Amino acid sequence: MTTVLIVDDQPLQRYGFRMLLESQPDTAVVGEAGHGAEAVRLAAELRPDVVLMDIRMPGMDGIEATRLIVAAGGRSRVLVLTTFDLDEYAHAALRAGASGFLLKDARPEELLAGIRAVAEGDAVVAPAVTRRLLDTYAHRLPGGPPGGPGGDPRLGALTDREQEILVAVGRGWTNGEIARRLVLSESTVKTHVGRVLAKIGARDRVQAVIFAYDMGLTRPNRPG
Numbered sequence: 001m002t003t004v005l006i007v008d009d010q011p012l013q014r015y016g017f018r019m020l021l022e023s024q025p026d027t028a029v030v031g032e033a034g035h036g037a038e039a040v041r042l043a044a045e046l047r048p049d050v051v052l053m054d055i056r057m058p059g060m061d062g063i064e065a066t067r068l069i070v071a072a073g074g075r076s077r078v079l080v081l082t083t084f085d086l087d088e089y090a091h092a093a094l095r096a097g098a099s100g101f102l103l104k105d106a107r108p109e110e111l112l113a114g115i116r117a118v119a120e121g122d123a124v125v126a127p128a129v130t131r132r133l134l135d136t137y138a139h140r141l142p143g144g145p146p147g148g149p150g151g152d153p154r155l156g157a158l159t160d161r162e163q164e165i166l167v168a169v170g171r172g173w174t175n176g177e178i179a180r181r182l183v184l185s186e187s188t189v190k191t192h193v194g195r196v197l198a199k200i201g202a203r204d205r206v207q208a209v210i211f212a213y214d215m216g217l218t219r220p221n222r223p224g
Contacts, residue, residue: 002119003030007039008054036060049119055089070097154200165192170212
């Protein structure tokens with residue numbers, strides 16, 4: 001059973017999510033919050049598997065709430081809901097530690113699949129969508145760590161192959177694409193990705209993409 005905390009300042013929106021989730025035999029809504037501060041309190045109290053997080057709310061927004069929930073080090077993973085697929089707030093939430101984002105107009109089966117994926121420890125955002133989001137907003141990020149990419153000890157802990165895998169993940173390649181391009185089996189790629197995530201301290205693939213951008217290993221695609 002996957003337990004879910006619904007966070008949204010719109011009561012009707014929360015009601016719709018609750019009705020959908022309670023129609024499923026493998027999901028249970030353990031609480032609702034109308035703003036970020038309440039979300040942080042309930043996440044600590046109820047310890048849900050997944051926090052379904054709205055971004056734009058009065059008072060504490062979903063970005064700060066996400067940051068505090070993740071920083072608490074609990075079991076809860078955050079799935080951000082956003083109105084626009086290139087919403088800069090969604091990017092900020094990913095950097096705050098969210099495990100992915102979905103659009104509010106996603107089909108019910110997409111939302112349910114996303115919640116289940118997050119509960120199982122996966123990132124919800126497809127690599128290509130993550131790349132598109134970061135391509136739009138990466139120019140707002142710092143230009144990398146002082147002294148260049150080599151200045152971060154986490155990169156130094158990676159083998160040459162693992163760095164190659166990290167770059168591929170940062171480019172938005174799926175495991176299948178990495179396997180084909182690097183002539184590896186998908187199981188080997190999956191093992192490498194797991195080691196990369198552990199060494200750089202990334203919770204999931206989304207955070208690895210952000211790390212690759214931060215380190216200057218991957219740059220936004222430019223028109224033309």
